[in-house]
Amino acid sequence: MANSVPPDYRAMARVKPLCEQIGRQRIAAVVHAFYDRLRVHPELEHFFSVIHDWPAHEELIVEYWWVVLGGDAMEEREFAMADKHRALNLAESDFDLWLDCLRETLVEQLEPHLAAQWEKHAKQVIDFIKPSILGR
Numbered sequence: 377m378a379n380s381v382p383p384d385y386r387a388m389a390r391v392k393p394l395c396e397q398i399g400r401q402r403i404a405a406v407v408h409a410f411y412d413r414l415r416v417h418p419e420l421e422h423f424f425s426v427i428h429d430w431p432a433h434e435e436l437i438v439e440y441w442w443v444v445l446g447g448d449a450m451e452e453r454e455f456a457m458a459d460k461h462r463a464l465n466l467a468e469s470d471f472d473l474w475l476d477c478l479r480e481t482l483v484e485q486l487e488p489h490l491a492a493q494w495e496k497h498a499k500q501v502i503d504f505i506k507p508s509i510l511g512r
């Protein structure tokens with residue numbers, strides 16, 4: 377009975393990557409709201425004084441999350457995660473504060489299941505990059 381299932385239903389059942397479930401515009405809204413928090417965070421804001429072109433930085437981070445959340449890169453750009461963060465001399469506790477800010481933003485901006493999945497991806501990235509940034 378191969379033809380008994382309408383093609384639309386089959387397409388709907390396929391899991392969309394998280395980036396598409398959220399959409400580029402909402403990723404941009406999350407990134408913007410996230411940096412609004414970081415820019416006034418008492419313990420983290422000083423790190424961001426190295427950023428002079430905020431729109432360009434936010435655009436870069438939107439592209440970053442687009443790819444991390446399963447999308448195809450729209451720009452040819454390597455991310456210099458380890459080098460740039462090593463230069464900031466971050467402490468372990470900074471990652472916790474950063475993640476708290478992201479979680480608060482996600483909960484505010486997205487449906488709970490999307491917020492939870494994005495946070496899970498962020499934690500995986502942190503587990504991956506933290507040792508090389510903290511030098512352990």
Ligand code: HEM
Binds near residue numbers: 460
């Ligand atoms: C622990 C707290 C963190 C602080 C204070 C922080 C701060 C910064 C700052 C100041 C920059 C700009 C550096 C520059 O242009 O010289 C930057 C870049 C960036 N950050 Fe973070 N960051 C943190 C954690 C993270 C985490 C956990 C992620 C990913 C999940 C992340 C993703 C990025 C990306 C993708 C860039 C752009 C790198 C590039 O230019 O290639 N950051 N961060």
